[in-house]
Amino acid sequence: MSIDLADYQIQAKEAVKAFWGNREAARRKQIESGKADQGERAGVTAGKNMDGFLALMKEIVRRNGLVDAEICLQRQLLTLPGYFRPTKLWDMLVMNHGRLVAAMELKSQVGPSFGNNFNNRTEEAIGTAVDLRTAYREGAFGESPRPFIGWLMLVEDCAASRTPVRDKSPHFSVFPEFSNASYADRYNILCRKLVQEQLYTTASVLLSPRSAVNSGEYTELSELTSLKTFVATLAGHAAAEAARSNG
Template structure:
């Protein structure tokens, strides 16, 4: 039987993201009489990424896990450098952590303000959980799979090359005169290359067309198909291993 690619469901999640963002921004303005500076209301409102989280919960269910093994709430996991960290989606069964996934978005027009924050968050989360696993915080037969999912607004300011300050040493060539779109491609690629995450997915979507579910995938190594295939592979490996132990 041919495997599903879930592209229609992914488009629906993209559309949900933009529509939810619009609704939250409008409600914030109605409540206060003024809108937050920049896009803070859409950032602080939450729930915009729920469509993506629920899509991967569905993929996990279709791959053989039960609802009781798929967690979108109560997703606290132990850390090494801090006591705990909340993840967006956790797959947990029979005392084993199967997978954890972080879902993020970055919306303009001020892309420079949050890019470094996103990088530091992702690096910290991955390092914290992987080290906690190494130190035995999670009794585990299969190493937990970790995924990073990012939706970046396709905007003229995210596509424009950005100058960097180099007062002492030159920056690495891939970042020289790179747009934020290019920076995110390199960032997500290196997360996987360095083994911090098992897979990463990067989507670009413009607000004007995103409400209809439109998006682009800037790199074949960071596309949805490979990300979901890696996710499904981790679940399949866990189920097969569990069946062998029984």
């Protein structure tokens, strides 16, 4: 079974440019309106920062056989039932003949404050995956193959995300992989463990500096958590679903 990665590197660079460009445009718009948010929040409230990556995922799904699948990107179509809570709003869903093929979350974090945000993102990612997998086990999505569950994080590449961080745990030792690990490293560890524990089909972290608004530059930290692994896994899943549908 051949898969098509849709020139993902070119599209990813364009998505990175759009990410930083949209943040800056939102910040300027709020300043001009006289209603600017505090700190980095000014670049977040527009809500369109990761649209370039959503477009890439859509292209991957289409090119790998699901030309007629329903790719849900509008808010009113992005809700799935949960097990520990009634519903969960996703960033992208792929439906095919009433089957849930894929559910994806795309997140970002920009400095300078990474500590609390990292912990919040970690708890959200774990809770979201456990909720969906349990709902699937309990038949919330009917009798269908296990869906692709993807989590992608874009983190600002800067001194604050690259600097080693020390932790205090007065009663027991922290796991050694976290010792002096930067927040960039911690996101990489998180993504690796999310996949190894089978909470997500694949999870990726990309680092990108603010200067990438012109270059689209981004860095991957490991093969397992790379964008290539993410898109290749999604492509294979889409191709398998297409083969079942055309069977």
